[in-house]
Amino acid sequence: MNSKGEQIKQPNSGKPNEKPETGKNKTSQATMPRGKTWLWFMGILLANFILGRVLMPGAVKVQLKFE
Numbered sequence: 001m002n003s004k005g006e007q008i009k010q011p012n013s014g015k016p017n018e019k020p021e022t023g024k025n026k027t028s029q030a031t032m033p034r035g036k037t038w039l040w041f042m043g044i045l046l047a048n049f050i051l052g053r054v055l056m057p058g059a060v061k062v063q064l065k066f067e
Contacts, residue, residue, distance in 0.1 A: 033041075
């Protein structure tokens with residue numbers, strides 16, 4: 001503790017090659033979402049496509065000439 005009563009954090013516990021812990025499980029890895037998640041994602045994507053087609057059925061196609 002210093003004179004104000006605050007604790008000073010030590011960079012490590014004295015072991016030379018020890019990394020500070022981050023609070024996460026060290027063996028955890030990024031994994032692919034479950035199949036159910038992919039089904040929801042594809043369903044929402046399909047609903048978005050259908051909704052876009054219903055709300056804008058005759059979207060104006062503009063042809064630009066680049067000269």
